[in-house]
Amino acid sequence: MEFLGKKRKGDDVLQTCQKGPNPLPIILSHLSLEDYSRQKKKCKDEVTVEKVGSSNSLVNGVVTAPPCVCICSDHLSRGLKRKIGCIDAATRLGRKNKIEQEYHMGATIGKGKFGSVVLCWSKASGEDFACKTLRKGEEIVHREVEIMQHLSGYPGVVTLKAVYEDPESFHLVMELCSGGRLLDQMAREGRYSEQRAAKLLKELMLVIKYCHDMGVVHRDIKPENILLTTSGKMKLADFGLAVRISNGQSLTGVVGSPAYVAPEVLAGNYSEKVDVWGAGVLLHALLVGELPFQGDSLDSVFEAVKKVKLDFCSGVWESVSQLARDLIAHMLTRDVSSRLTADQVLSHPWILYYTEPTLRTFTFKQKMKTHVRLTSSLVSPISGVGSDINKSVTNGLSLSDDSKLVFTSFNLTKNTEDDDSDLVDVLAMAISRVTISEHKRSRHWQRRWRRELLCDNKVVTLNPFLFPFPLVDINGKD
Numbered sequence: 393m394e395f396l397g398k399k400r401k402g403d404d405v406l407q408t409c410q411k412g413p414n415p416l417p418i419i420l421s422h423l424s425l426e427d428y429s430r431q432k433k434k435c436k437d438e439v440t441v442e443k444v445g446s447s448n449s450l451v452n453g454v455v456t457a458p459p460c461v462c463i464c465s466d467h468l469s470r471g472l473k474r475k476i477g478c479i480d481a482a483t484r485l486g487r488k489n490k491i492e493q494e495y496h497m498g499a500t501i502g503k504g505k506f507g508s509v510v511l512c513w514s515k516a517s518g519e520d521f522a523c524k525t526l527r528k529g530e531e532i533v534h535r536e537v538e539i540m541q542h543l544s545g546y547p548g549v550v551t552l553k554a555v556y557e558d559p560e561s562f563h564l565v566m567e568l569c570s571g572g573r574l575l576d577q578m579a580r581e582g583r584y585s586e587q588r589a590a591k592l593l594k595e596l597m598l599v600i601k602y603c604h605d606m607g608v609v610h611r612d613i614k615p616e617n618i619l620l621t622t623s624g625k626m627k628l629a630d631f632g633l634a635v636r637i638s639n640g641q642s643l644t645g646v647v648g649s650p651a652y653v654a655p656e657v658l659a660g661n662y663s664e665k666v667d668v669w670g671a672g673v674l675l676h677a678l679l680v681g682e683l684p685f686q687g688d689s690l691d692s693v694f695e696a697v698k699k700v701k702l703d704f705c706s707g708v709w710e711s712v713s714q715l716a717r718d719l720i721a722h723m724l725t726r727d728v729s730s731r732l733t734a735d736q737v738l739s740h741p742w743i744l745y746y747t748e749p750t751l752r753t754f755t756f757k758q759k760m761k762t763h764v765r766l767t768s769s770l771v772s773p774i775s776g777v778g779s780d781i782n783k784s785v786t787n788g789l790s791l792s793d794d795s796k797l798v799f800t801s802f803n804l805t806k807n808t809e810d811d812d813s814d815l816v817d818v819l820a821m822a823i824s825r826v827t828i829s830e831h832k833r834s835r836h837w838q839r840r841w842r843r844e845l846l847c848d849n850k851v852v853t854l855n856p857f858l859f860p861f862p863l864v865d866i867n868g869k870d
C-alpha cells in the first residue's frame with residue numbers, strides 16, 4: 393500500500409488492493425489522459441491510445457482498468473494562458489525572495505507529472521507545509537498555478553500559501569494534508585458505510601460546486617486527487633487538468649483519467665457535468681468497493697464507459713439503499729441533460745438524510761423500531777425506485793390536514809435493527825416530498841422561524857439553519 397511520502401508515479405497501472413479487512417479492488421493510480429501526450433511533448437487534436445506493456449500493467453494479477461492511455465487536445469488552454477503575474481498580493485509576496493530564504497525544505501512526499509512535492513516548514517513560524525515544484529515550460533503549469541490561486545481559500549481546496557518563482561520553476565507552498573490520499577484510505581478500509589460515503593460525497597460536491605460557481609471544471613475527480621487532513625477533512629488537489637469555463641461553454645479537450653472519464657469527454661464535447669460523473673464513479677467505489685467501468689484494455693474500459701448498463705438490482709447492491717442507488721444512477725447517466733448538477737446532488741434526499749445534523753437527531757429510528765417494519769418490496773429494482781418508494785412513503789408518511797408530517801402505518805415485515813438502508817429510503821423520500829415555495833422559504837429563513845415536524849406523535853423541533861431543504865409551513869402562516 394502506498395502512503396504519503398512514498399513515490400507513486402510509475403505505478404500508473406491497475407492494481408487490486410488486497411490488504412485490510414475488506415479488500416477493495418480499485419485502480420490505485422491512473423495516468424491521466426494527458427500524460428502520454430505530455431511525454432510526447434506535442435498535443436494533437438486526435439485521440440491516441442497506447443497500451444503499456446502488460447507485464448508492467450498488472451499488479452496482483454488483476455486488471456480493473458486500462459494501464460495507460462493518451463488522449464490530448466485542449467483548445468481552451470490556448471486561450472487560458474495566464475502568467476504567474478496574475479497571482480494576487482497574498483501569494484505573490486513570497487516571490488520577491490527565494491523560497492529557501494523563508495522555508496526549510498524536507499523530504500519528498502509525492503511526485504507529480506511536472507515535478508515533486510516536498511515537506512517544508514516556515515523558518516519564521518515553524519509551521520509545516522507542502523511545496524509543489526512545477527517545472528516551467530508547459531502552459532498547463534501556468535494554468536494550474538493560476539487556477540489554484542483563483543480557488544484557494546475555500547476550505548475544501550488545498551490552500552495556496554505562497555508562490556515562489558525562479559527561472560526554471562514555480563514553487564507552490566500549500567497547506568500540508570498529512571492524512572494522505574483518499575485512495576489509500578479506501579484501499580485500507582474497504583467499503584464505506586452509507587453514512588460515511590454520504591458525508592464524504594457531500595464534502596466533495598460542495599467543493600465541486602464551488603469550483604463550478606467559480607467557473608472552473610476540475611476534469612480529474614478521482615480519489616488520488618483528494619487529500620485528507622489529519623482531522624480527516626478532504627481537500628481537492630491537483631488542478632493540473634482544470635480549466636476555466638464560462639456559462640454555457642462547451643469543452644472539447646479530451647482529458648481525464650480512464651476509469652473516471654465521462655462518456656461525453658470521449659466524444660469531445662462536454663461541460664462541467666463531467667465532474668459529477670467522476671464523483672459518481674467515486675461514490676460507486678466507496679459503496680461497493682469497485683469501479684463501475686472496468687476492462688482489461690483501454691479500449692474495453694472506454695467501451696464500458698460508453699455502453700455498460702449498470703445493474704443496481706443484484707449482488708452487493710441489495711445491501712445498499714434505493715436512494716443511494718438512485719443518486720448514483722443520476723450521477724452516472726450518459727444523458728448529460730438529466731445528469732444531476734453539483735447543487736442537485738447536494739440536495740438529493742440521500743445526502744440530506746445522512747448529513748443534516750438535525751435529521752440525525754430525530755428519534756425516528758427508535759420510533760421506527762417499535763412501530764415500523766418495512767416491506768421487502770421496498771428493495772426493488774432501480775428502475776422502479778421512484779414509484780416503489782413513493783408508493784411506500786405515501787402509505788407510511790403523509791401530510792396531515794394541518795400540514796404536519798405524520799407517520800401513519802407500515803406493513804410489518806422487516807426489522808431494520810442493523811441496516812438503515814430501508815429506513816433511509818422511507819425517511820429521506822418522505823422529507824423530500826414536503827415542499828414549500830422558494831419565496832416563502834426565504835421569508836422563513838429571514839424570520840428564523842423554528843419548524844416542527846410531527847413524527848409518530850412526537851414533535852421534533854428543527855433548526856431552519858440546519859435544515860436547508862424544503863420545509864412545510866406547519867403553522868399555516870407566513
Ligand SMILES: Nc1ncnc2c1ncn2[C@@H]1O[C@H](COP(=O)(O)OP(=O)(O)OP(=O)(O)O)[C@@H](O)[C@H]1O
Nearest residue numbers: 501502503504505509522550566567568569630632
Ligand atoms: N498539499 C499536500 N499535502 C500533502 N501531500 C501532498 C500535497 N499535495 C500533493 N501531495 C502529495 O504529492 C502527490 C503528488 O501531488 P501532485 O499534485 O503533484 O500529484 P498529481 O498532480 O496528482 O500528479 P499528477 O499530476 O501526475 O497526477 C500527491 O499524490 C500527494 O500524495
